[in-house]
Amino acid sequence: MAKKKIKFTRTELKQQRDALARFKRYLPTLKLKEQQVQSSIVQTQQLYRKVQDDVDATGRIISEYDVLFNDVSGTNLKKFASPESVRTSTYSIAGVYVPRLETIVFPKADYSLFGTAPWTDKALADLKMLHRQEAELKILQKCLDLLKAELKKVMQRVNLFEKVMIPNTQENIRRIRIALGDQMTAGVARAKIAKAKLEQKAGKNMEAEAE
Secondary structure, three states: OOOOOOOOOHHHHHHHHHHHHHHHHHHHHHHHHHHHHHHHHHHHHHHHHHHHHHHHHHHHHHHOOOOHHHOOOOOOHHHHOOOOEEEEEEEEEOOEEEEEEEEEEOOOOOOOOOOOOOOHHHHHHHHHHHHHHHHHHHHHHHHHHHHHHHHHHHHHHHHHHHHHHHHHHHHHHHHHHHHHHHHHHHHHHHHHHHHHHHHHHHHHHHHHHHO
16 A cells, blocks of 8 residues: 655644554553453354363253164154254444354153153253254354454554554654754745845945945
8 A cells, every 4th residue: 555645744743643643542451442342252262162061061961862763653853953043142342243043942742651661751851951052052153253353454444553653643643843953944045145145245235335
């Protein structure tokens, strides 16, 4: 991106100083946002690992039913345990809107209590639990993706302010001050030269009158 050409004027100097003040005010806000998002990522990762452990634990429990699933009197437990819909809402984490699990709707489990084995209800409850945990895991992964994307943007902005905008503005101010100083020095020099010429001319006029 091409740099904006600066003018070596007092108006430009004021504009650059005002811009520098804005950048320095905004930078701490960006850094605070960066810290908040980083902290939220750590917390979400911890929750993700916990839910992943829960998924693994529930999966081990369900694996004990594998042999028994063939003996449920024609009842399709896996079908009854598969969600019909997963409902979510959104909320803000460090200013980032992320999804949150609200409810999971399962199909009505229509089977005979007397025509199935005693463990059927427990197996169905465990299968539903697994699907809830897996749904929560997917949502947490989405949260992590959104938070990491936000962190990347915030870090880019922090770097932009710290390494580009603030240093460039400080350099602009330095160059303008030097230019204005040079202009002032040149102006004083021109004034002295003009004064000397006037004095010289006045002296010649006085000599001419004396003659």
